[in-house]
Amino acid sequence: MLxxxxxxxxxxxxxxxxxxxxxxxxxPLHIFEPRYLQMLDDCLKTSSxxxxMVQPRGEGDALNAIGCAGRVTGFSETEDGRYMITLAGVSRFRLREEATGFSPYRRFCADWAGFEGDLGRAECDDGLDRNSFMTLLNRFFEEEGLRTDWDSLRDADDEMLINSLAMLCPFEPEDKQALLESPTLPTRRETLITLMEFALMGGTGKEMN
Structure with a gap:
């Protein structure tokens, strides 16, 4: 562990x-662009x-200020030179100035301050009402035409349940960013519930029946 x-x-x-x-x-990520193949090659030469991972913001080259760093823990190469890799999330960070020097991909100075808890143990959510949460989740999955292993979800610990859904559910990029920036697991769960309820309302401000 880092x-x-x-x-x-x-x-x-x-x-x-x-x-x-x-x-x-x-x-899991599929790497095929030459600049990111170079990025992966360079990354594997480092100790960390x-x-x-950072989401673009708006048009052009603008990026969101907060991202999450992942450690390459697995990769395989296809016959045509592409890679399938797995990133294990380590810690969020804030982007500072872009690093100088030639590189086909972008590099940034990272500020890790304020995210020390990301390096610790898994979070718990004492306020999670599993029954009502799973009921809402079932409605959301039916509405979106999604399938899942419900037994695995029911058995998952708080963090695995909430974070897996935050990553996998088909929300807009700005909604994904809000989930990333949630300071605690309970606030991420509250954001997740709000997004699912909003989707079930058809993305409008009307009240749910």
Whole structure:
């Protein structure tokens, strides 16, 4: 497990809209663009093997200020030179200035302050009402035409349940960013519930029946 002392000052950044990585969660990625193949190659030569996942903001090259760094924990190469990799979420960070020097991909100075809890143990959510939460989730999945292993969800611990749903549910990029920036697991759960309820209302402000 990485410690605060292991976190580098500069990390490569992979901007990918709608892709959410959270601490202690896992994100599979398909790498095929030449610049990101180079990024992966360079990343694997470092001791931390960290890649920063950040969502683009608006048009152009603008990025959201907060992302999450993941450690490359698994990868396989296809016959045509592409990679399937798995990132294990380590810690969120704030983007500072962009690093100088030539690179085909973007690198940024990372500020890890304020996210020390990301390196600790899994969070619990004492306010989670599982029965009502699973009822809402079932309605949301039916509305969206989604399938899941319900037994696994029911047996998952608080953090695994909430974070997995935050990463997998088909929300807009700005909603994914709000889930990422939630300071605690209970606030992420509250945000997740709000987003599901909003979707069930058809994305309008009308009251639910």
């Amino acid at each position: 410690t605060a002392a292991d976190l580098p000052q500069v990390i490569p950044v992979f901007p990918l809209p709608g892709a959410l990585l959270l601490p202690r969660a896992r994100l 093997r960290l890649i920063g």
